[in-house]
Amino acid sequence: MQQKLNLYNTLTRKKEEFEPLHAPFVGMYVCGPTVYGEPHLGHARSAVTFDVLYRYLKYQGYKVRYVRNITDVGHLENDADEGEDKIQKKAKLEHLEPMEVVNHYTNIYHQEMDKLNVRQPDIEPRASGHIMEQVQMIQEILDNGFAYEVNGSVYFDVQTYNKQHKYGKLSGRIIDDLLNNTRTLDGQEEKRSPLDFALWKKASPTHIMRWPSPWSEGFPGWHLECSAMSRKYLGTTFDIHGGGLDLMFPHHECEIAQSQASCNHTDAAKYWVHNNMITVNGQKMGKSLGNFINLSELFSGNHEMLEQAYTPMTIRFFILQAHYRSTLDFSNEALQAARKGYTKLMNGMRVLKKLKYTEEAVENAPDTKLNEELQKLTQDCFRGLNDDLNTAKTIASLFNLLKKINSLYLGQIKMEELSRGTFDLMRDTYQELVGDVLGLKEETVGNMQDVLDLVLTFYKEAKEQKAYDKVDAIRVELKRQGIVIKDMKTGIDWAYEE
Template identity: 60%
Template sequence: MQNKLFLYNSLSRKKEEFVPLNFPFVGMYVCGPTVYGDAHLGHARPAITFDLLFRYFKHLNYKVRYVRNITDVGHLENDADQGEDKIGKKARIEKLEPMEVVQYFSDRYHVEMNKLNTLTPSIEPRASGHIIEQIEMTKKILEAGYAYEINGSVYFDVEKYNKKYNYGKLSGRVLEDLIANTRELDGQSEKRNNFDFALWKKASPEHIMKWPSPWSLGFPGWHLECSAMGHKYLGEKFDIHGGGMDLLFPHHECEIAQNTIAVGENSVKYWIHNNMITINGQKMGKSLGNFITLDDLFNGTNKVLKKAYSPMTIRFFILQAHYRSTLDFSNEALQAAEKGLARLMKGVETLNKIKASTEGKFNASELKTKCYDAMNDDLNSPIVIAHLFDALKTINAIDAGTENIDDTNLNILKEVYNIFLFDILGLKNDNQQAGNNEMLKEVVDMVLYLRMQAKANKDYATSDFIRNELTKIGITVKDKKDGFEWEV
């Protein structure tokens, strides 16, 4: 904690020391989901990555405002000229009001995020609730001369912008290359250049979601919402803007361009991007159709899943990789995460029951420092986890009586686990104990008591029969020195 926090800034492509614009306040904007389908494993990554950062900022006593939007309008399928709004399309197919689709999937998104133990953002604005702000921003850009209106639609003039500013500063792209490589679009484009992006689109007659504006009855362009809402809730300049790496271009690049013209600066000090989750080495994505929804993961209802995985297993799985690395999904990896987490949680139980000695050589302060160092080094959660596993060895040794710990260090050790495992990594013990069904508990306890008696009488046939039958119905029996434990 005494050391400085370093975060990788996509804009500079370097780790930079985090210095808030307005200490002790931190403003953080993260691109949220477009709610036209269930959240999948890929959505869990930014949610958990920025939850980790949010939690860490809070732990460091910053006053954080975390804004994560919900995109409910303006996100088009295919290219901007002939695409259909994603929400609108879903609504048309399902014969629903678009906002019914939005409500339904937002609710489901929130349920899944809750299960993953992500803290609720400070503000969760919706694009459709900020049409006025987006229209105002479009006006500013038009007035500044960096947008043009044509047939009721307004487009950002990228070529003009690039003459004075650098379009591509975030993504490392060069406009000339973009011009040379832009794909030929089918149909007639009304834009001056293919790489110009829409600030406002005139709605076609069949388009469901539309609002009045000075230019037409229409809807805002996708890139605009984040700029408009970011400014509204965090100011014209704020600390952090995050999202998945796939949003770097064009989405975030366009945001910078809009901001630069509308408010005179690029608005964001640190751009932070999480990497993708892959499956068989390929990005898991909606368009590729290779995604696994969180609901499927939690229930095991997907052919590629060998079993169901708990939300905490998913969270742990994600935290075991650094957020800027790709993370490959597999049953094996998930099962490894599940077992590792269980061992860690068991270690916490042991930690809570071990007693301090008058002396001991374990240095818990050193562990604490190492954990902070890892967090400060661009949120290196896998290293924090590795340190916690290392400490586990000591905890078990103390429990076994082969090592000692003094009172001071025991308290620090407990503090380290509380701070890092629970507060910052946001993990919790979610093994569903059978305690939720009193009757089942009594019955199984009674049966196992009978088994104990059979064992005492060396009637192993009976004792094995009981154990086998319980195993069949999914109850695992663990014999202890003088008793038993079981779990479903």
């Protein structure tokens, strides 16, 4: 119906028309969180961005297999041999088993994602559950001559690899520049080159998380898990690989190299998609800078940078109102504006439910110009999404559509001016894009208890006035909602219907 989806491919630095390798199937892999801390706004952006991509692909009829991993091992504090595993470090701090840490933060991640209406991926593999696959992959890379073993650890040989393939193709890095500018880190004497990265690390005596391997008792390197798990569930080459822009180098670059080195498949994925960062006062929000805001803090308002609490849908809308490849600056003002914009869209959903196309209107000739305008507006909504998932554009178009919807509701535009087809198109486009694709849903506002108390006050007044028709009406409606009124000598109260 519309033009096709175009995606910006980091690999080619161009927008490309999306063409699956094996339509109608689409394989999509996105780097998930390392579960050693609470999810923050940055996690939300990545998750929401790829959630919309997932939803839109499904909306277009593709059969999508969406894999998003949980990193629960191998992610070190830094690249040096002494670098401590993030999970293990946290476990020590809190006197917990590493897997307790992992479970704890994985659960929180899931809860927060649910609140943001982020759909669960089809497969959510954990690195620690795929050690065998990773060991096998290392063996292949060794056999192909692109890795070497030193003291029980295995490193990827970047320079040997670079002679046959191009290391740095994704991030646009030149290997000589890297060599000249890499900072010297402690504990790298095992490596032949500072650019080499670990595939397997021998565990030091104090290291808790360890597995047997042909080389030593140890643990896999961070970059390996994504290669091994994407290959296992999506095949050696798949359609889309996503993640945050900060993972492009070295993480994704290493993934491409590992894939090529192990099974000689180029690029691992056809489209590499990266979301940009969220900034605070123009600076990246990140763990290392300590300026990040956890999602739970946003939802509760409990953070010094927050003037108030913001609901999950406000956050989702805030993220979607910018294009995913732009940085997005956090501020209370911006979030407050997002809240209002979101509410406006939701009010539109409610209005639309009440609007009915009147059949008798067909007698009158529709306004051709208006119909064409509305059809163009609906097309604009899709055009935005198709243009590299530009949700900002789509939302702008939805607001334009909303003006017409509100005008219809107020009778400023007469229903008979529309053709049935135009009305259906407008309604379906709005409802499906807002609800199914953008994933915005209604949040109940206010406190049910307060509303009920108010109803009971009117109920009591009606009884005192002996207006029993009103009294009965209130009873009937509340009962329909599963609530019964209890008239007691001591007062009036309500209870759930048993």
